[in-house]
Amino acid sequence: MKKLWSIGLFMGLLLTACSKKESIIASNCDNEAQNVSNAANAYVASPTKANCEAYKKTINDALKNCPSYYSGLSRQTLEDFNNTVCN
Secondary structure, three states, X not given: OHHHHHHHHHHHHHHHHHHHHHHHHHHHHHHHHHHHHHHHHHHHHOOOXXXXXXXXXXXXXXXXXXXXXXXXXXXXXXXXXXXXOOO
């Protein structure tokens, strides 16, 4: 009985640890998405070269930090985006 209780406790701790980690990752990716949105809004409000470069950097940072969060983006699309010249 004690062994079963120990296994149950271990599994509970394991599941709790996993759910916290997943929630932290989701929260970080939500923050990255918000950063992208903020950079996009800044660029739309003032389409300067500096805001364009900041927008591109923010998108690349978000993709680097949360690769599975933006799973629909192809590598070629990202390369095309990065090769776009900011004016």
